[in-house]
Amino acid sequence: MVGVDLDAYVLAHSHQWQRLDELTRRPRLTGAEADELVERYQQVATHLSVVRTSAPDPTLVAHLSSLLARARNRAVGTRTSTWAGVRSFLLDRFPAALYTMRWWWLGCVAGSVLVTAVMTWWLLGNPAVEQAMLSPAEVDQLVNNDFEGYYSEYAASHFAAQVWINNAWVAGLCIALGVLGAPVVLLLFYNLANLAVIGSIMIRNDRGDLFFGLILPHGLLELTAVFVAGGVGLRLFWSWVEPGDRTRADALAQAGRSAATVALGLVLVLLVSGVIEAFVTPSGLPTWARVGIGVLAELCFFAYVFVLGRNAVLRGHTGDVDRALLEDTVVSRA
Structure with missing residues (x-):
């Protein structure tokens, strides 16, 4: 994608970034919120890819990378701290x-x-x-x-x-x-x-x-x-x-x-x-x-x-x- 209007792109997707940021800061997540965290993570990862490829603004790239890192750590922590993760490993992954x-x-x-x-x-x-x-x-x-x-x-x-x-x-x-x-x-x-x-x-x-x-x-x-x-x-x-x-x-x-x-x-x-x-x-x-x-x-x-x-x-x-x-x-x- 060449010639992306960075200001318009930020305006169109900033609410998704804010929502992901909000989810990463919550002390506890419900099951629905944990699923939403993963979904938002994937969306923002795609946004970061677009920004890096088409309009590599260093400040925005750093912000989204930091947001994704926090979200990823939260997603891993949420999943591995539950018995559901153990059950999934024993019945699915292994x-x-x-x-x-x-x-x-x-x-x-x-x-x-x-x-x-x-x-x-x-x-x-x-x-x-x-x-x-x-x-x-x-x-x-x-x-x-x-x-x-x-x-x-x-x-x-x-x-x-x-x-x-x-x-x-x-x-x-x-x-x-x-x-x-x-x-x-x-x-x-x-x-x-x-x-x-x-x-x-x-x-x-x-x-x-x-x-x-x-x-x-x-x-x-x-x-x-x-x-x-x-x-x-x-x-x-x-x-x-x-x-x-x-x-x-x-x-x-x-x-x-x-x-x-x-x-x-x-x-x-x-x-x-x-x-x-x-x-x-x-x-x-x-x-x-x-x-x-x-x-x-x-x-x-x-x-x-x-x-x-x-x-x-x-x-x-x-x-x-x-x-x-x-x-x-x-x-x-x-």
Whole structure:
């Protein structure tokens, strides 16, 4: 828009700016006023874009930028301070992010299971590898004491916290290092190799029932969460390698915001698996009951993704943050 009459533009829209200013100064907002705040914010952001492009008056630009900054802070504060924000995250944003990126983490799940199975099979056929890593005494200690004792060594509550923190750290690394690609693959491979080595030793020594009876109750959900983190990390890497019709910066920013959503949500998923590992895995329940609880937890997770997540996507959610909170980015590029 060229040749905008700045005085006429100010006259036409000043009442909207005043209304937004009034809303930002109110100590409390009703639900309707909070919605109006967001609507006015979007309108004024558009006005600022027009002013910057067509009649860049420094004083007016500074005034509108300041007004938008206050409105944005108020909108964020209003939303995140309510249970509605938590509910929206759990029922819309997090499941939508998981569903949107499902092929990445499902591929990671399938690939990881295949790699683990192949490594375990190879180790079972090459006992010399086991003998090179552990002495007979160490193997005996692992098979008859350490593996089972690991799950009951500490008080359940302390163990749950320890497991939760460790797994959250691994998942966080997969996402944080995702932009580099290769570290995610190495991190996953290291964890899979450990699992394959221990599994092959237990199976070779006729303790496969104990191995699967202790791993499956919590491991199904726990490993799925780690593989989800790995898949999301690789998606983050691919976003800047192949950004499509967007700039690399825009593609990486969008993928990063969705990855942050998944990272936050996985903290809760890993909390559940940690509780199962601390209270169910070492319990006196029969093996079928403990494994059944693990299978149920895994099925609940997949239902969460493919029922709630799919419905959230159909309602327009993507796992990204609210568009209203990205308005400053759009304006700054005008």
